[in-house]
Amino acid sequence: MAEISSEQENRVAGSFEEILTMLPFIEEASRALQEILLANLVMIGEIPSPTFEEDRRVEFIQNRFVEAGLHNASADEMGNALGILPGTTGEQNILVVAHIDTVHPISVDHTITLRPQSAIGPGVGDNALGVAVVVTLPTLLELLDIELQSNLVLMGASRSLGRGDLEGLRFFLSNTEIPVSVGISIEGFPLGRLSYDSIGMYRGEIVCSVPEEYDWTRFGATGAIVTINEVINHIQEIRLPRRPRSTIVLGSIMGGQAYNTIATNAVLRFEIRTESEQIGEEIFHQMEAIISDVSSQTGADINLDVFARRKPGGITYQHPLAGAARRIMSALDIQPRKSPSTSELSAFIGYDIPAITIGITSGEHQNTPEEEIAIEPIFTGLAQLTGVLLAIDRGFCSEN
Amino acid sequence: MRIESWLKSNTFHHSTFSDLNALVGEKQKQNLKISLCIPTLNEEKTIGKEIVIFKSELMQRYPLLDEIAVIDSDSSDQTREVASAFGAQVFLSRDILKKYGEKRGKGENLWKAIYQLEGDILVYIDADIKNIHPRFVYGLVAPLIYRPEIHYVKAFYDRPLASSHGSRPSGGGRVTEILIRPLFSLFFPELTALIQPLSGEYAVRREVLDKIPFPIGYGVETSHLIDVYHRWGLQAIAQTDLDRRVHRNQHTRELGKMAFGILQTFLKRVEALGILGKLPELSTTLRQFQVNNNLFEEIPLNIVEEERPPMIDIPEYVAKFAPA
Numbered sequence A: 001m002a003e004i005s006s007e008q009e010n011r012v013a014g015s016f017e018e019i020l021t022m023l024p025f026i027e028e029a030s031r032a033l034q035e036i037l038l039a040n041l042v043m044i045g046e047i048p049s050p051t052f053e054e055d056r057r058v059e060f061i062q063n064r065f066v067e068a069g070l071h072n073a074s075a076d077e078m079g080n081a082l083g084i085l086p087g088t089t090g091e092q093n094i095l096v097v098a099h100i101d102t103v104h105p106i107s108v109d110h111t112i113t114l115r116p117q118s119a120i121g122p123g124v125g126d127n128a129l130g131v132a133v134v135v136t137l138p139t140l141l142e143l144l145d146i147e148l149q150s151n152l153v154l155m156g157a158s159r160s161l162g163r164g165d166l167e168g169l170r171f172f173l174s175n176t177e178i179p180v181s182v183g184i185s186i187e188g189f190p191l192g193r194l195s196y197d198s199i200g201m202y203r204g205e206i207v208c209s210v211p212e213e214y215d216w217t218r219f220g221a222t223g224a225i226v227t228i229n230e231v232i233n234h235i236q237e238i239r240l241p242r243r244p245r246s247t248i249v250l251g252s253i254m255g256g257q258a259y260n261t262i263a264t265n266a267v268l269r270f271e272i273r274t275e276s277e278q279i280g281e282e283i284f285h286q287m288e289a290i291i292s293d294v295s296s297q298t299g300a301d302i303n304l305d306v307f308a309r310r311k312p313g314g315i316t317y318q319h320p321l322a323g324a325a326r327r328i329m330s331a332l333d334i335q336p337r338k339s340p341s342t343s344e345l346s347a348f349i350g351y352d353i354p355a356i357t358i359g360i361t362s363g364e365h366q367n368t369p370e371e372e373i374a375i376e377p378i379f380t381g382l383a384q385l386t387g388v389l390l391a392i393d394r395g396f397c398s399e400n
Numbered sequence B: 001m002r003i004e005s006w007l008k009s010n011t012f013h014h015s016t017f018s019d020l021n022a023l024v025g026e027k028q029k030q031n032l033k034i035s036l037c038i039p040t041l042n043e044e045k046t047i048g049k050e051i052v053i054f055k056s057e058l059m060q061r062y063p064l065l066d067e068i069a070v071i072d073s074d075s076s077d078q079t080r081e082v083a084s085a086f087g088a089q090v091f092l093s094r095d096i097l098k099k100y101g102e103k104r105g106k107g108e109n110l111w112k113a114i115y116q117l118e119g120d121i122l123v124y125i126d127a128d129i130k131n132i133h134p135r136f137v138y139g140l141v142a143p144l145i146y147r148p149e150i151h152y153v154k155a156f157y158d159r160p161l162a163s164s165h166g167s168r169p170s171g172g173g174r175v176t177e178i179l180i181r182p183l184f185s186l187f188f189p190e191l192t193a194l195i196q197p198l199s200g201e202y203a204v205r206r207e208v209l210d211k212i213p214f215p216i217g218y219g220v221e222t223s224h225l226i227d228v229y230h231r232w233g234l235q236a237i238a239q240t241d242l243d244r245r246v247h248r249n250q251h252t253r254e255l256g257k258m259a260f261g262i263l264q265t266f267l268k269r270v271e272a273l274g275i276l277g278k279l280p281e282l283s284t285t286l287r288q289f290q291v292n293n294n295l296f297e298e299i300p301l302n303i304v305e306e307e308r309p310p311m312i313d314i315p316e317y318v319a320k321f322a323p324a
Helices: A006-011 A016-045 A055-067 A124-143 A167-175 A224-236 A277-298 A320-331 A344-350 A378-393 B002-010 B020-029 B044-061 B079-085 B106-116 B135-146 B174-187 B189-193 B220-232 B252-272 B315-321
Strands: A071-075 A081-085 A093-099 A118-120 A151-157 A182-187 A193-195 A200-209 A246-255 A265-274 A301-310 A355-359 A372-374 B011-013 B034-040 B067-072 B089-092 B121-124 B152-156 B202-205 B237-241 B285-292 B295-302
Touching (some): A016 A055, A016 A378, A055 A124, A055 A151, A124 A182, A182 A344, A200 A224, A355 A378, B011 B135, B020 B135, B034 B044, B034 B106, B044 B067, B067 B079, B106 B121, B121 B135, B174 B252, B189 B220
Parallel strands (some): A093 A151, B011 B237, B034 B121
Antiparallel strands (some): A071 A081, A193 A355, B285 B295
16 A cells, blocks of 8 residues: 555564454454443443533543553543553553543433344444443453553543534643544444544524514514524525535424414524535525525524534545555455544544544444444454554554 | 331442442352342343343453353243343253243242352342343342341332432332232331332342242242241341332233232231131132223133242252252
C-alpha cells in the first residue's frame, strides 16, 4: 500500500505484515472474552443514559476501570469516565473513546435480550457495545499478552448526542494535560464503518408557537402544524449543489395535542450536512430567511435554534492512519465503508488530532427499542481494533 | 418483639456485600462450594442473559460460584439450546434420578438439583428476571458465608426498613398480602417478618435442603419456610433486599391457581404439625369461571400438590454425598 512506506515499515520494531498475520489469532483468542464482553454490554446497556443524565453509567464504567487497575480512573467534572493503561515508554497517548449517552429516555424499558446469535434492546449497538468494548479492552490486551508502548487513555464520553454537542470530549481535549497523539472513536455498529473526516453540520430545531389568543380568521389559522409545514415546503425548495455534497435532513417532527384541537406548538428537528463550510453557511442563511418570511406572513412565532455546529475536516484518504485501518480491515475480510462523520471525530478534528471512527459488529433497527446487533462479528471487530492499536503503537500511522 | 430484633439482625441489603473480593476470600477460607440452580420452563428470552452475567461476574471475575446449572422441565422453546450456547450445564429434570419418575413443577427441579449439583450452598434463581444482576446471587449467598447460624436466605425486593419519609406498606405480591400474610398471622406470626415469602430466589445450606420435603408445585416456598422455621427456628432464616426485580406479570386467574396450590400445602403442614387437628379429605379441584356468550361456564382445574420426600431419604443421594 502506498500510504505506508517501506522505510516506515523498517523504522519500527516488527513489520506491518506481522500485525496482519496476528489478526486471525487475535480474532480467535478474543472469543474467550465472550461472557465478559456480553455481561458488560448487558449491564451497561440496561443503565438508562440519556444525554445529560449519564451519571449511573459513568459510575459503572469508573468501577470497571478501577477493577482493571487503570491509572487515574476517575470521572471529570463534565461526567466523562476516564482511565489510563500506561504503556512501556508512554511516548504516545492513544485516546480510545465511546460515547455513553443514548437517544432513549429513562422511561423506556432498557431490558436487553440475549440470544445465541444476537443482542436486542434500545441502545445496545449505539452505543452500549462501543462502551463495553472500551471497558473490556484492558482485559483483551492482557489476554492477548499485548503490552503497548503507548499510553492508552480510555474514555466513556458524556454529552455527545443532540444538544450535548460533544461537550464531554471537547471538555476533555481542551482541559487535559495529556497530549493526545491519535484518537479512535468506537461505535457499536456497523462493522466496516471507517470515518476519518467529518462533514460540516448545523443541527437545530425550528420551533413554531401560535399564541392562545391567536386570531383564527387570519391566514394560517389552522395552527402551528400547518405553519411548520409551510416552512418545510420552503426548505424543500432550497437548491442544493451536487458537489460539494450537501443535504438537509428533516429528522423529526412533533406538534399538537389532540385530534380536535388546533395545534399551538410544533417542532421540526433538522441537520444541514455539507462537505463545504461556505455552502453550510449559505443554506443556514436561507433557512433564516424562510423562517422570517413565514413568520411575517402567518403571525406565528417561529424560532430557529441551532445548538450544534461542525466544521468539515479530518485526515485524508492517504493519511497513514486511514491506510493502516483499511489494510487491517481488508485482512479481516471487512469491506471498509467510508462514512463521513458528525460524531466524536469532529471534536478530534477541532484539535488537529488525527482520528478515526470504527464500528464493531453488524446491526439493525438503530435507535429503536428493537435495536439488534450480531454477536459473532464482534470478535472480528475486536481484532480490527487491536490491529489498529498495534499499528498506531508501532508507528505505522504517523505522517512523520 | 422477637420479630423486631430479627428484622434488625437478619435482614440485609445487598449493598452490604458488594465487596466481592472479601466475600470470595471468606468463601475460600471456609473451603465452601457454591452452586447456582436456575429452574426453567420456556425461558428462552431471559436465560441467556442470566447465564452470561453470572458466569462472567461470579465465575470468571470473582470465583464465587463453582457451577451454574439449568434444570429444565422439557421446555418447548429454545431454552436449553440458549443456555448451552452460553456455557451453562443443562439438565432435563426427568433425566435426574430417573428411577423416581417425573413430576411436573418447579419444586421438582429444585429437589433434583440437590442430587445433581455439588455445592455446600445451593442458590436458586428464577429464570424470568429481566433486570438480572450479580447481586441476585451474592446478596443471598453472603449471609450464609458470613453468618454460620443462618441456613436459609430469602430475597425480597423493597426497602421497607429504610424509608426516610414515614411509614408505608411493604411490598409483597398479591398472593402474599391476600393469602400468605393472613395465614402466617394466624398460625406462624413470626414468619410474617418475611417481606416476600413467595420470592423464587433463595440460598440454602445443603444440610438443610436435604432434610426438608419438597412440594413440587406452587407450595414449595411456603413449605420451606414453615419447615425450616419449625426445625431450626427463626434465627436460621434471613432475608436480603435485592432492590428491584422486573419480571412478567401474572393474570389474576394464574394467581388463583397459585393460591389454591399453596393452601393445599399449607393445610397439610398445619395438620402434620398438629396445629389444626385432623382435616377432612380436601378437594384438589379449583373451580374458576368464565363468561361465554353471556353464559357462565365453570373451568375446573385439578391441581394436586404432590411432595417429594427429603433428599436424605433417597439412597442414591446418600451414596453420592455420603453425609456424616
